[in-house]
Amino acid sequence: MSPTHDVFNQAPPLTGFSTADDPALLEALRRDGGDWGEAEVRELGALAGSPEVQDWARMAEANPPVLHTHDRFGHRLDEVEFHPAWHQLMAAAVESGQHAAPWAEARPGGHLVRAAKFYAWAQAEAGHGCPVSMTYAAVPALRAQPELAAAYEPLLASRTYDYGLRPPLGKRGLIAGMSMTEKQGGSDVRANTTTAVPAGDGSYVITGHKWFTSAPMSDVFLVLAQTEQGLTCFLMPRVLPDGTRNAIRLQRLKDKLGNRSNASSEVEYEQAVAWPVGEPGRGVRTIVEMVNMTRLDCVIGSAAGMRAGLRQALHHTAHRRAFGAELIDQPLMRNVLADLAVESEAATVLAMRLAAALDRSEAGDAAEAALRRLGLAAGKYWVCKRGSAHAAEALECLGGNGYVEDSGMPRLYREAPLLSIWEGSGNVAALDVLRVLAKEPDALEAYFAEVGLAAGADPRLDAAAAHLRDLLGTLSDPRQAQLAARRVAERLTLVLQGSLLVRHSTPAVADAFCASRLGGDWGQAFGTLPGGTDLGAVLERARTEDAKAGA
Template sequence: MAASSSHAADAALNQPPEFAPRDLWETDRALRESVTREGGEAFCAHLADYGRRAGDEVHALGFDANRDRPRLRTHDRFGQRIDRVEFHPNYHAVMRTAIENGVAGLSWSDPRPGAHVARAALSYLHHQVEAGSSCPLTMTHAAVPVLRHAPALAEWAQKAIAGAYDPDDAPIAGKRGVTVGMGMTEKQGGSDVRANLTRATPLMADGEYALSGHKWFFSAPMSDGFLVLAQAPGGLSCFLLPRWRPDGTRNAFRLMRLKDKLGDWSNASSEVEFDDAWAYRIGDEGRGVATIIEMVMLTRLDCMLGSTAEMRMALAQAIHHARHRAAFGKRLVEHPLMRNVLADLALESEAALALSLRVARAVDAAPRDPGEAAFARIATAIGKYWICKRAPAFVNEAQECLGGNGYVEESILPRLYRQAPLNSIWEGSGNIQCLDVLRALAREPASGAAVLAELDAARGRDPTLDATAAGLRETLADPANTRESGARLLVERLALALQAAVLLRAGSPAAGDFCHSRLGGGHGLAFGTLPADIDFGALIDRAF
């Protein structure tokens, strides 16, 4: 009897099977349709391969990479300063897989039309299973166009896109590939980078400087080089600060500590002090913000993609669980209220993906099309504000679908939930994004025109969107309606209208439901409040 009782306790009854391995490309219909629609079809075979790998080996590697947190070693055993960050081997395996498959470099190494869309899709697939490594991958990708402004840094740009991961702490000359981090924020400034105090003193050689000061957030401190802002004689300027000087000696910066932060545990963020650290100026003195803004624009797109990826993985986990778990006499997915929740999450997830890849297409076309460049300029800020705001509540709702199972570390949901608030803060908080939208509307008329043109392209497809677009046109026509105090509501309305327009133009089966619920007043503040006349089953089946 005792043995029988023990075996009964060990039996895992009414539990879903393991989620992975799972093909993240093949099970995501909205992703496949979006990539093709936005011009990335030529890369679909590559994306399909990475979708399989991400949902299998990278998913598995990510658990160890997050369990064993990075450690800072300031000195070696002989007392020599080394400022090195050590990681679990699986973190390096994750980074190697990502870089070799173009997550950091495809946009630049294979610059065919659609490359930015394909790279965005790679980032979305990767981030679903290991968000922490997305930080150095994103910054390495986004640093390339900035590095290319300085011919003297050509080797850095070439090795950033080389598709080779080399984690050795060594001078660049002996490395096949490099990663690039960033340091803009200081204690006293935050988003106000013009308040930075780090000083850049010119050296004898043209373009070379010695930096003294600090950075309060120094992202991915294990990187080979860092783009930083510092005050040169001519004003705030942009620099590349490498770990090793060109003469092969260790550069003069000190990692003070790693941040004990909310979010992923696989990646490292740090505080740093510069003590006449060698750096090379990119762009003119006094033009630091203008120089680095191209990097910021790309990293903001990746914030959108990261939040969208977190939503997607949380949704997939929730649907998987609900299809296998039974309660009160039937599977969870058969209960009407749970169906409403899952369908609502599916709708939000697809809308976030649709807008993110539409912005990626605009980034791809921007060098050739001024209209797309203007759209990318403002839609990135709109999308970053709204999508990143939605992620924390979304992931928490998905956790609730799993109940207690979604609250333990053996599942991926706690990791997603810790990560979910990050993208709304990193690269400019919500208020900064809204101020950026107002700035674009006031100073760059082409940006506002590009948004209205995007809405006009969907005219006649849904009366609710038509009415919303007409109201936004009237609002934008009067500067009194774009005061700072009302910026959040305006940007929210713009985001919802753009998501609806993209879905309608795509012919998505979810488009009408999105307009009905998000624009037509048929949706509550919480997820799971869709109107009863929506086909919940169709949305759930389409999502997974």
């Protein structure tokens, strides 16, 4: 071969690492009662970074699901066919308990350990996280109907992935989906027109159309439909107890920007059978707990995406030379990488804190429940928004190499906007912040109590907290409050992240965050950390042992 084909100055494949080799993640586990799960998280992280799982991820993305509406004789099938790699990813996620372990094994730190696993595993492949998250979120909603929960919850919490169309109560494990969105409604589910009529035996027959049904291959779905009492939540199985298929007609799969390994569909219900969950006419109240659980996973997933993008950028720049030195040693690139690292850690520490708040609220801590309500609404807005910008900058660190599919960066880039849209886009999340502030004053009290734990540690944080109080004091007029909703959500998140980093991270990371995000010495793009930032210390913390050894 001609010498012109000799390969040099290219980064080696990034493989054989652990996604759990992450100081911010492990410190959160130890700090908030999840230390008992560290070994499991580390084991899962090593699997996520293995060549085998990386190949599963690549194959699941390259071979998206295929809808088969009919067989060759014209009979309805309504089946979604997946590449075997998808099932391997799903089996590993279920076996590790990401889908429901905290509900089956109640112990302190259970939701935090589960969040850490979801964070570590999502860095391998994000698409299959949708049905995993839906199943996790379905259990608390289903508990609104105790007799259904008694029958289905043990199977939803089973660590056996049992794929296939069979009566759900005869399977070894179940996956749950969610079906709320309609063409005319979007996030406004009260505009739904799908109807449910009593069948006379405790079940209902549902007729209507859903514009977005998550994970249509799931065993059961939580569905919203209108009854005489109003919007009501229902549990709908794919296969009925007698073995016949429910009248769930899959119209087409969505051709999406990202999340391509996962199926999202349009569905027609032709008198499909379902059972009510919760009080008739109170479907939104019933489903809101499921939405809150999946919103937590949006924050965790965005943090995971940031960490994955940062790792790729660090790896590439540590092995690529330009102008006589490795890119990672070039001052401007160091600023970019450190800025990405600060953003990533801020997202991670917030996601894990919200998971810890869920643990404590489940144990009856009202202040933690209030903090979670406000922190989750604001964090869903800001962290998911930052995910897209972070992915774009991380991709750019690889230059043209990052723009080609083989790098994996385009997949990461396409995936990032989904988490801003899923379970309510930016405006919906920001307006939820206003709703919590207006209706739950204890949430703001719990928020400032948490932020106040870092009082006096950094003057920029103290000033930002004071400014936030002033901003919140201007929200008496509803219209002006809506106009300011995004700014409020952003500042709530940044101040909380600053408090967490000041208390729990290294001085270099905390100082960089407070100087840039809170002190105002920051530009409009990544790579504008102020002079005097200890870039070396920030990068040292961000680079895993595997990455440092590889460099």
